[in-house]
Amino acid sequence: MADATPQVLSLDQKRAAYAWVCVNVARHELRNDERDKDYDKFVSLVKSAPALIMNNGLMQFLAFCRSKLDDKKPEKERGYRLLLLAVLAWLFDEEKAKAIIQGFQSLDTDKQRHLYRHIMNSLSESRSQDYRLQTMEALELTKWLKQQADALKSFAGVKE
Secondary structure, eight states: OOOOOOOOHHHHHHHHHHHHHHHHHHHHOOOOOOTHHHHHHHHHHHHHHHHHHHHHHHHHHHHHHTTOTTSSSSTHHHHHHHHHHHHHHHHHHHHTTHHHHHHHGGGOOOEEEEHHHHHHHHHHHHHHHHHHHHHHHHHHHHHHHHHHHHHTTTTTOOOO
């Protein structure tokens, strides 16, 4: 008999589940005929994300990812776009983050730019302790993204 008690997930479990969704979206979006070379680049980028945040700061990390994008050619540097959107969506609203990242294809560049500006304005106007909390949250999320991306990469060659 199943337990009727609603399941309560810890914040870390929510991060892990969200990271798994993000890397699966990335894997789907970056799949190509060159043996997933684009996904491999994404994995490398995600692996460097925690260090970039720790060494440079959250806003610098977000600005770096955003600087790699060309909204006139949104298909370019999609790995950066996916990583940036994954972090922005989580910081914006962790409850809506899965829906945002799963709707990646339908989220046009204007909406992505608006979300970026919203988060950057919020961070630049926040108190130092709030900025630190957001930085720590992004750091914890990117650690999960790193682990989940690497785990999914290990499935390469395994039929789904």
